[in-house]
Amino acid sequence: MSEHDHHHDHSELSETELRVRALETVLTEKGYVDPASLDLLIELYEKKIGPRNGVHVVAKAWTDPAYHARLMTDATAAISELDYSGRQGEHMVVVENTPALHNMVVCTLCSCYPFPVLGLPPVWYKSAPYRSRAVSDPRGVLADFGVTLPETTKIRVWDSTAEVRYLVLPMRPEGTEGWSEAQLAELVTRDSMIGTGLPRQPGEAA
């Protein structure tokens, strides 16, 4: 990026920043918002509601067959057992990858994403390239993430067009027999729960 472009971006950002500040001032003075609540909302999504929650769900499903069964039958209830629930995860469905089937999740119309288990969506998930291509060229999208699947693997894309939110249950990596839930959790990545990545392999650095 050239110096000029950088400067241009920076000043545009400042314009938005000033607008948000003005808006917060007005809304606070009118008594519509309490800034302390805004701070709490931000803290919640920066510290508590993130992909670690989904990692917990996946690692538990990999180690506890009864939990896996509950997760596949009623994902909302099974996820709420681990104390994750609410906004943008009110109606959860878990879709499981197998050697024959790979699942990928998108929202082509906006950027619907399962907040309670994955937190707020990354920029690429909300971007036009992902939203446009995930449904027509998922293998091309996977290539952008450095992932290649066997040609015979079926690919299933779930477009989140309603209030149902999807979480991908990736395949437990081979060579992890006898691993604890905590050890397995180290292998689960955010992208593997969206379907744009695969879990880490044993020995692969986090």
Added chain:
Amino acid sequence: MDGTHDMGGVKGFGPVKPEPNEPVFHGEWEKRAFALTVAMGRPGGWNIDMSRFARENRPPEDYLSKSYYQIWLAGLETLMIERGLVTREEIETGKLVISPKPGLKPMAPHEVVPAIRRGGPTTRDPTSPALFAIGDRVRMKDIHPATHTRLPQYVRGHVGVIELNHGCHVFPDLNSLGKGENPQWLYTVRFEGPELWGKGSDPTLSVSVDAWESYLERP
């Protein structure tokens, strides 16, 4: 509406660019824009479908030139101005011009966690039996509502199979207009790649959308 937000299958946007170690927010203003939007839902009184319509209902060049949280911000401004909660001048100057609407309560700090944990479930009791069963073949109607819909253009007119029944959910097309919840059966409908993208499609591909009953017809 057949708007720029409806991106499924559109060509030319280029590669997906993941950002390594991406932070939750990029800069302070994104945090405040996010929190303001969530917190204003209470006094504002709009629903999620109204919010989505306010975000997507804008010219292509505007939609495509804004970042995600800039779109959120623009949507929030629209919703507040429509209801007379603020004026454009107030947003631009940061100075009060009109008095606050009486009787509107902010989200209090102790209400934040319970509100997020509760969320806004959209399931409702059925008022009629489901018209379609799992395994039924259905065609997505070729309709072009001028206002909010959750029926993407790339599936319209195409035939798929009902795979899941999610019960009855609030119907966004009417809820976004303030015309009530009008719950309808919601199904996951699966399409094979070639049905959507023609003979050149990846033969291993299938795609599903979640579709309200009134989006569907018998093929």
